[in-house]
Amino acid sequence: MNKITGSEVIVQCLLEEGVTTIFGFPGGAVIDLYDTLMDSKVHHVLVRHEQGAVHAADGLARVTGDVGVALLTSGPGATNGVTAIATAYMDSIPMVILTGQVPTPLIGNDAFQEVDIVGITRPCTKHNYLVNKAEDLLPTLREAFHIARTGRPGPVLVDLPKDVVASMIEFTEKKPIRMQNYQPTYEPHLGQVEKACKAILKAKQPVLYVGGGVILSNSNEELTVLAKNLNIPVTMTLMGLGGFPGRDSLSMGMLGMHGSYTSNMAVAKSDLLIAVGARFDDRVTGRVDAFAPHAKIIHIDIDPTSISKNVTVDIPIVADCKHALAAMNKWFSTSGENLQSIGDTHNAWIETINEWTKKHPMTYHDEGETIKPQFVIEKLDELTNGDAIITTEVGQNQMWAAQFYKFNRPRHLVTSGGLGTMGFGLPAAIGAKMAFPEATVIDVAGDGSIQMNIQELSTAKQYGCPVIVCILNNNYLGMVRQWQELFYDKRYASTVMEVTPDFVALAEAYGAVGFRCDKTSEVKETIRKALEAVKENTVILDFRISREEGVFPMVPAGKATTEMLLV
Amino acid sequence: MKHTLSVLLQNKPGVLSRVTGLFSGRGFNIESLSVAETLDSSLSCLTLVTSGNEAIVEQITKQLHKLIDVIKVTDISESEYVEREMALIRVKAENTTRAEVLRIIDIFRGKVVDVSPKAYAVEVTGTATKIQAIIDILRPIGIKEIVRTGTIAMARAPKK
Numbered sequence: 214m215n216k217i218t219g220s221e222v223i224v225q226c227l228l229e230e231g232v233t234t235i236f237g238f239p240g241g242a243v244i245d246l247y248d249t250l251m252d253s254k255v256h257h258v259l260v261r262h263e264q265g266a267v268h269a270a271d272g273l274a275r276v277t278g279d280v281g282v283a284l285l286t287s288g289p290g291a292t293n294g295v296t297a298i299a300t301a302y303m304d305s306i307p308m309v310i311l312t313g314q315v316p317t318p319l320i321g322n323d324a325f326q327e328v329d330i331v332g333i334t335r336p337c338t339k340h341n342y343l344v345n346k347a348e349d350l351l352p353t354l355r356e357a358f359h360i361a362r363t364g365r366p367g368p369v370l371v372d373l374p375k376d377v378v379a380s381m382i383e384f385t386e387k388k389p390i391r392m393q394n395y396q397p398t399y400e401p402h403l404g405q406v407e408k409a410c411k412a413i414l415k416a417k418q419p420v421l422y423v424g425g426g427v428i429l430s431n432s433n434e435e436l437t438v439l440a441k442n443l444n445i446p447v448t449m450t451l452m453g454l455g456g457f458p459g460r461d462s463l464s465m466g467m468l469g470m471h472g473s474y475t476s477n478m479a480v481a482k483s484d485l486l487i488a489v490g491a492r493f494d495d496r497v498t499g500r501v502d503a504f505a506p507h508a509k510i511i512h513i514d515i516d517p518t519s520i521s522k523n524v525t526v527d528i529p530i531v532a533d534c535k536h537a538l539a540a541m542n543k544w545f546s547t548s549g550e551n552l553q554s555i556g557d558t559h560n561a562w563i564e565t566i567n568e569w570t571k572k573h574p575m576t577y578h579d580e581g582e583t584i585k586p587q588f589v590i591e592k593l594d595e596l597t598n599g600d601a602i603i604t605t606e607v608g609q610n611q612m613w614a615a616q617f618y619k620f621n622r623p624r625h626l627v628t629s630g631g632l633g634t635m636g637f638g639l640p641a642a643i644g645a646k647m648a649f650p651e652a653t654v655i656d657v658a659g660d661g662s663i664q665m666n667i668q669e670l671s672t673a674k675q676y677g678c679p680v681i682v683c684i685l686n687n688n689y690l691g692m693v694r695q696w697q698e699l700f701y702d703k704r705y706a707s708t709v710m711e712v713t714p715d716f717v718a719l720a721e722a723y724g725a726v727g728f729r730c731d732k733t734s735e736v737k738e739t740i741r742k743a744l745e746a747v748k749e750n751t752v753i754l755d756f757r758i759s760r761e762e763g764v765f766p767m768v769p770a771g772k773a774t775t776e777m778l779l780v
Numbered sequence: 781m782k783h784t785l786s787v788l789l790q791n792k793p794g795v796l797s798r799v800t801g802l803f804s805g806r807g808f809n810i811e812s813l814s815v816a817e818t819l820d821s822s823l824s825c826l827t828l829v830t831s832g833n834e835a836i837v838e839q840i841t842k843q844l845h846k847l848i849d850v851i852k853v854t855d856i857s858e859s860e861y862v863e864r865e866m867a868l869i870r871v872k873a874e875n876t877t878r879a880e881v882l883r884i885i886d887i888f889r890g891k892v893v894d895v896s897p898k899a900y901a902v903e904v905t906g907t908a909t910k911i912q913a914i915i916d917i918l919r920p921i922g923i924k925e926i927v928r929t930g931t932i933a934m935a936r937a938p939k940k
């Protein structure tokens with residue numbers, strides 16, 4: 214049998230798994246692998262910071278559904294990636310992170326650039342491995358991809374000692390992977406499906422509560438069929454946005470801490486909550502005992518630990534959302550029930566919902582020529598028809614993007630939901646743009662967050678990967694400031710950014726284009742210019758917004774979701 | 781409520797720290813833990829005693845299951861089972877107390893496993909309650925050192 218080097222095994226394995234682009238940053242422990250990559254068909258994108266590599270791979274994974282791959286060197290390279298690995302873990306993003314490691318004989322000796330990255334990332338990966346024998350390399354890599362993309366997806370880290378990567382290995386043929394100890398449940402229990410469907414038939418005030426699981430399992434179509442056929446209003450979590458068309462009349466937008474008044478009221482009054490691929494996160498539920506107090510709860514999730522973790526569920530369905538929703542749709546279509554007339558029984562409920570929206574729509578107060586951030590997002594939505602890929606940073610900018618951009622389709626909002634990682638948006642935008650070079654990709658940013666991974670502007674430049682960075686510049690760490698304003702007696706401890714770079718000059722320094730805008734009347738034109746300019750080059754938009762604007766509605770932490778502070 | 785979980789896992793480096801990390805990271809409680817290889821040397825069996833209400837123990841069980849290296853989790857305290865713990869107790873044994881120490885050991889069916897001029901090391905096995913009982917009785921005589929294993933447990937075989 215022909216043997217090849219460990220590096221060649223890794224590259225071949227990447228190709229076998231369908232990976233064409235990876236993101237990374239070199240160093241001593243991975244220099245062999247880089248040498249092999251240089252002549253391979255795998256396109257390697259050199260980022261400027263390892264956090265950027267992992268976020269970029271994550272962005273690619275989120276928009277495509279494929280496994281994102283990042284390559285980091287040992288020690289500081291690996292630790293620099295940890296925040297981004299945790300980000301992907303919290304949002305269940307399929308990824309494989311390859312890290313270099315010192316040669317096996319040196320492990321444990323505090324060798325140069327040695328760090329126990331397997332130990333460090335154990336709680337923030339779906340699984341991880343240290344490959345300490347050459348013969349384990351190939352099976353481990355294959356298993357890593359299998360684990361990353363199946364079940365509830367997640368990042369898997371493979372730590373690669375330098376001597377293992379340098380050894381000669383046989384590249385054996387791939388066989389289907391069967392793991393005795395890991396067999397996710399895809400198919401729903403049909404008895405449970407029937408119970409759920411019967412509960413839906415009985416409900417007068419049902420609500421579909423849709424989370425990121427719908428996006429991850431590509432079940433937006435099945436979901437839309439269910440909602441439409443039975444005339445059930447839909448609310449989405451931050452991670453679920455795009456799972457149901459935002460412009461549809463059944464969409465109530467987002468729920469939770471910064472959700473719409475309508476969504477939170479509907480959940481509070483509903484008699485049946487159908488949770489699909491959502492996890493009852495504290496930002497969604499507010500005070501748990503006041504969450505959906507009158508509702509029977511159906512919960513579909515592939516991860517049994519999500520079920521009855523925070524809120525006790527009446528009808529659990531452990532399954533892939535796509536399979537479960539398809540089974541429910543099938544049950545209804547073969548049940549002999551007249552779906553139209555069942556849907557009609559929800560009309561009074563829908564009317565109540567529409568009244569709520571009329572009373573308290575998603576809105577903001579106009580301030581004349583002072584730019585409102587919500588207005589900027591509305592114009593972005595309008596000028597891109599809700600079809601752009603929007604990545605976000607974290608803070609108010611993220612919430613305004615979620616509230617005011619009407620996502621038509623799944624995988625178009627790329628945001629750090631679970632971890633809330635500032636600095637996510639720009640590298641994620643680069644990853645998304647690499648995956649879909651024709652797409653318009655916009656990072657909705659805050660002036661604080663953008664500075665956390667601003668160095669990736671160089672990556673965008675180097676690889677001809679133009680994106681728009683739309684900074685909603687309030688010169689504040691606005692979201693934290695908002696909490697201080699509301700709950701800390703307006704004591705603005707360390708949230709005023711006293712020094713902020715000139716973002717237009719900064720854009721130019723990175724070879725990008727910058728536009729500043731400080732008048733409402735010029736917002737639309739500025740966005741138009743950006744949409745034109747981004748065909749050639751990365752654009753930074755510096756919108757000087759109304760500095761003290763808050764995100765509303767807001768449910769104060771620990772309160773019931775009906776106790777919203779409104780605009 | 782106390783629950784005794786029997787966890788079958790891959791016998792590989794790092795697996796134990798996945799389990800303990802899960803407990804510390806999620807704030808679950810470990811009262812005792814004991815682990816060793818099974819008949820099949822590629823697997824180990826871990827007996828873990830924890831406490832919590834139904835919902836917590838259900839979460840613990842599911843979270844353990846979610847670990848890739850965990851093969852099977854059984855809450856064996858849900859049905860009939862036997863549990864054992866072992867303790868090594870070094871107790872003062874001087875002229876005046878030696879006979880009494882021996883009598884107590886006898887009652888608890890313990891064994892003297894090490895002898896020195898002033899002390900006996902005693903081995904006892906039994907349920908955690910029994911171990912606690914002998915410790916309480918020996919304490920006034922003068923215990924110098926105690927080492928206890930965690931509980932190990934096994935479900936009872938079906939009666940027929």
Ligand SMILES: Cc1ncc(C[n+]2csc(CCOP(=O)(O)OP(=O)(O)O)c2C)c(N)n1
Nearest residue numbers: 608609610633635659660661662690691692
């Ligand atoms: C890495 C990281 N550090 C700190 C925080 C806490 N945090 C959440 S929002 C926020 C303010 C972000 O400021 P900016 O990017 O300007 O956004 P704005 O809220 O002003 O729109 C901070 C500091 C975080 N989410 N992530």
Ligand SMILES: [Mg+2]
Nearest residue numbers: 659660689691
């Ligand atoms: Mg800001």
